Amino acid sequence: MRKILIVGAGQSGLQLALGLQAQGYEVTLMSNRTADEIRAGRVMSTQCMFHTALQHERDLQINFWESQAPRIEGLGVSVAGPESQRVIDWVGKLDGYAQSVDQRVKFAGWMETFAQRGGQLVIHGAAVSDLDYFSRTYDLVLVAAGKGELVSMFGRDAARSPYAEPQRALAVSYVHGLGTRPEHPDFDAVRCNLVPGVGELFVMPTLTTSGRADILFWEGIPGGPLDVFQGVKDPSEHLALTLELMERFTPWEYARATKVELTDANGTLSGRYAPTVRNPIGRLPGGGLVLGVADVVVANDPITGQGSNSASKCADSYLSSIIEHGDRPFDETWMQSTFDRYWSTAQHVTKWTNAMLGAPPEHVLNLIGAAGDLQPVANRFANGFNDPSDFEEFFYEPEKAGAYLAGISPSGV
Numbered sequence: 001m002r003k004i005l006i007v008g009a010g011q012s013g014l015q016l017a018l019g020l021q022a023q024g025y026e027v028t029l030m031s032n033r034t035a036d037e038i039r040a041g042r043v044m045s046t047q048c049m050f051h052t053a054l055q056h057e058r059d060l061q062i063n064f065w066e067s068q069a070p071r072i073e074g075l076g077v078s079v080a081g082p083e084s085q086r087v088i089d090w091v092g093k094l095d096g097y098a099q100s101v102d103q104r105v106k107f108a109g110w111m112e113t114f115a116q117r118g119g120q121l122v123i124h125g126a127a128v129s130d131l132d133y134f135s136r137t138y139d140l141v142l143v144a145a146g147k148g149e150l151v152s153m154f155g156r157d158a159a160r161s162p163y164a165e166p167q168r169a170l171a172v173s174y175v176h177g178l179g180t181r182p183e184h185p186d187f188d189a190v191r192c193n194l195v196p197g198v199g200e201l202f203v204m205p206t207l208t209t210s211g212r213a214d215i216l217f218w219e220g221i222p223g224g225p226l227d228v229f230q231g232v233k234d235p236s237e238h239l240a241l242t243l244e245l246m247e248r249f250t251p252w253e254y255a256r257a258t259k260v261e262l263t264d265a266n267g268t269l270s271g272r273y274a275p276t277v278r279n280p281i282g283r284l285p286g287g288g289l290v291l292g293v294a295d296v297v298v299a300n301d302p303i304t305g306q307g308s309n310s311a312s313k314c315a316d317s318y319l320s321s322i323i324e325h326g327d328r329p330f331d332e333t334w335m336q337s338t339f340d341r342y343w344s345t346a347q348h349v350t351k352w353t354n355a356m357l358g359a360p361p362e363h364v365l366n367l368i369g370a371a372g373d374l375q376p377v378a379n380r381f382a383n384g385f386n387d388p389s390d391f392e393e394f395f396y397e398p399e400k401a402g403a404y405l406a407g408i409s410p411s412g413v
Contacts, residue, residue, distance in 0.1 A: 010294070023319075074188070077378075079196070102213075141291070154280065167274070226249075292339075348392065
């Protein structure tokens with residue numbers, strides 16, 4: 001039986017651990033927190049997962065909260081114009097519904113399941129020196145902890161990382177009491193509100209520790225009017241700032257948020273990080289090699305909501321690569337090819353996300369505007385969140401965008 005160590009108990013680490021465990025591997029999982037500490041801790045993300053990522057969980061039969069989490073059937077875009085009035089507003093329908101489960105709920109539950117199924121769970125922060133030792137006692141060491149000292153083992157891939165600094169300041173609030181969006185009261189949707197030159201507000205339903213809730217998520221251009229959360233420690237002040245900015249920049253969303261309250265004292269989060277692609281193989285002082293997983297090696301800004309989706313897709317890809325490799329050594333060649341296999345899909349996420357962080361070119365504005373009149377455009381844009389590779393066909397190049405719109409426009413222009 002092959003022995004595998006996974007350091008980090010997030011979406012990718014836990015999903016991969018449970019998948020390998022089901023295939024008969026001897027898996028050790030290292031986490032710096034217990035399940036109870038995670039469950040009682042601070043929110044970690046917004047984690048809206050689309051159909052493909054959700055299917056990976058179904059395939060492993062670890063979709064424990066699917067019947068409880070709100071079914072997100074659409075994705076809508078609003079664009080603010082002068083005097084904070086909407087100049088664009090539409091919603092695309094998803095081919096398969098999306099869902100968001102608070103990672104405190106999911107990770108704690110998955111960690112307990114892993115232990116109940118006989119997995120070796122070690123509650124301990126890992127340093128490079130620890131991995132140096134473990135690399136000699138395990139057939140494969142995977143690093144799925146995207147923060148801290150371990151990430152420094154994986155060098156930045158400058159050719160794939162155009163941004164050296166954070167491109168957004170992030171602020172999240174989990175709330176109860178948000179009203180329905182009047183444009184579609186009969187179904188749930190993620191709402192993307194774009195405020196040109198200022199930032200973005202995302203609103204999405206979720207399942208949290210206290211049941212159904214909604215997430216208010218600001219992404220502010222650094223130094224701009226939304227970049228005001230740094231140093232705010234009080235959750236009530238954080239929410240008050242969030243609502244004040246909604247009233248100022250997205251009054252149509254504020255109108256349904258006048259009675260909200262935080263889900264819990266740990267229901268807020270703020271921060272920023274530079275989107276970065278790293279080299280996938282870490283070299284240890286003793287000569288051993290470790291393989292980076294998910295956002296350890298491909299960390300995108302959350303503006304396109306791909307973090308947990310990418311983590312799930314990475315775990316699924318790595319699982320296949322490990323199983324298919326059989327009893328052969330997990331050497332450097334295998335590690336690189338395993339990452340390359342994942343990058344074949346991850347590259348589309350990185351390209352799209354980095355494009356969305358910049359000012360949109362005219363043809364993209366035309367696409368977003370056309371979606372308000374042409375439902376197929378709205379639907380295609382919405383489903384790109386599940387399969388970002390489709391944006392290659394109509395989004396990046398003016399010629400392709402123009403040809404696409406001409407092909408579906410009733411007027412042929």
